[in-house]
Amino acid sequence: MAGIEEVELLGSVGSPFVIKVQIALKLKGIEYKYVEEKLGNLSETLLNHNPVYRMVPVLVHNGKPISESRVILEYIDETWKLNPILHSDPYKRALDRFWSKFIDDKCVVPAAKTIFIPDENEQEKAREELFDALQFLENELKDKFFGGEEIGFVDIAALFIPLFQEVAEKQLFTSDKFPKLHKWSQDFYNHPVVKEIMPSKEQQYAYFKARAASLAAASK
Amino acid sequence: MAGIEEVELLGSVGSPFVIKVQIALKLKGIEYKYVEEKLGNLSETLLNHNPVYRMVPVLVHNGKPISESRVILEYIDETWKLNPILHSDPYKRALDRFWSKFIDDKCVVPAAKTIFIPDENEQEKAREELFDALQFLENELKDKFFGGEEIGFVDIAALFIPLFQEVAEKQLFTSDKFPKLHKWSQDFYNHPVVKEIMPSKEQQYAYFKARAASLAAASK
Numbered sequence: 344m345a346g347i348e349e350v351e352l353l354g355s356v357g358s359p360f361v362i363k364v365q366i367a368l369k370l371k372g373i374e375y376k377y378v379e380e381k382l383g384n385l386s387e388t389l390l391n392h393n394p395v396y397r398m399v400p401v402l403v404h405n406g407k408p409i410s411e412s413r414v415i416l417e418y419i420d421e422t423w424k425l426n427p428i429l430h431s432d433p434y435k436r437a438l439d440r441f442w443s444k445f446i447d448d449k450c451v452v453p454a455a456k457t458i459f460i461p462d463e464n465e466q467e468k469a470r471e472e473l474f475d476a477l478q479f480l481e482n483e484l485k486d487k488f489f490g491g492e493e494i495g496f497v498d499i500a501a502l503f504i505p506l507f508q509e510v511a512e513k514q515l516f517t518s519d520k521f522p523k524l525h526k527w528s529q530d531f532y533n534h535p536v537v538k539e540i541m542p543s544k545e546q547q548y549a550y551f552k553a554r555a556a557s558l559a560a561a562s563k
Numbered sequence: 564m565a566g567i568e569e570v571e572l573l574g575s576v577g578s579p580f581v582i583k584v585q586i587a588l589k590l591k592g593i594e595y596k597y598v599e600e601k602l603g604n605l606s607e608t609l610l611n612h613n614p615v616y617r618m619v620p621v622l623v624h625n626g627k628p629i630s631e632s633r634v635i636l637e638y639i640d641e642t643w644k645l646n647p648i649l650h651s652d653p654y655k656r657a658l659d660r661f662w663s664k665f666i667d668d669k670c671v672v673p674a675a676k677t678i679f680i681p682d683e684n685e686q687e688k689a690r691e692e693l694f695d696a697l698q699f700l701e702n703e704l705k706d707k708f709f710g711g712e713e714i715g716f717v718d719i720a721a722l723f724i725p726l727f728q729e730v731a732e733k734q735l736f737t738s739d740k741f742p743k744l745h746k747w748s749q750d751f752y753n754h755p756v757v758k759e760i761m762p763s764k765e766q767q768y769a770y771f772k773a774r775a776a777s778l779a780a781a782s783k
Contacts, residue, residue, distance in 0.1 A: 395669075395699055404654075409661070411664060414657050414661050417660060418653055421653040421656065433641040433642045434627050436637070437634050437637065440633075440637060441630060441631055479614075
């Protein structure tokens, strides 16, 4: 692409949604300016760029803001062609989108409940839902990564799962229950780009604590 | 595209999700076989093709199944290039995806609540949420359609809104509250493709009744 690119990412350290975008940018080798946003005290810039959801991440490319992590990922992939994140074949692209949406709907929501909801019965119900969903993913995993030999759209979406497990210290998937996903999570975490991007466990934990507090405040 | 195309759509008459796919296929001029599925008594074929969500619509192209209406729409647009549904510019495509997701999350969910939830306080809360969301859409509408001079991805997503209003006979948007959306809904309904696809009010109503009954049965 010709001319000077201005790429800015508004994020909060430890947010899995932000980590997703950072991995995509890094896989493509795109230089960008990172701007930290504080949960509960978002900047005017953030609110102007994302008045609808009022959330990080927001990617600002040459002054144009893009919100919603899956939308941002597709934008990055269509704008910078090096190291594709989605498959090029339309059917495989459809599967990329299907499974990435599935992870957001059917894995992230119950996984968050097992961490954030205090009621033990509700937690147990969420854990069962999550296990059902993980079984679908376990069956879907055919290669080293969902993307094949390299990390792709579905792998980036799925980073939530080991991250939740790590931070909450809950056994969401063990090697005997989900052997393929377990191996995947190790390969994923050991990927050089993921290793470089992933914040420390303390930073992730601090983010989750702040997020839980802001959710609790919002529900009062 | 060379060779004989086999395109099959598994749907239920009156389902807005199915209508979305039918409009896309019609805009592209694609011939397909329609297979009717009964809510509450889905065929083995449907369950095999969409074991995850167990829902219509499912598009089967040369034997390969695709589920989830937004995923199907993107697949159709990438497979048959005539009469594009998404914009070609990456930033405008990102906005197409953003607003279409926004409609599903922030308009369809509260609109459904105003119809399906019996509690009046909850209904009122949902109506307020819906109005906030519609205001964003009202501000976003710059041309005749969200897609410009022709129907696009966001218009197809937004068909839910006039449809809910029509079927439930609720004043969700009036000409004085949302003048641009009101005019849009008339232009949209009068579009020859939409006119041809849209089932009768009786069929839509029958679908909504069946859907409400199956939701009520599931929550027991």
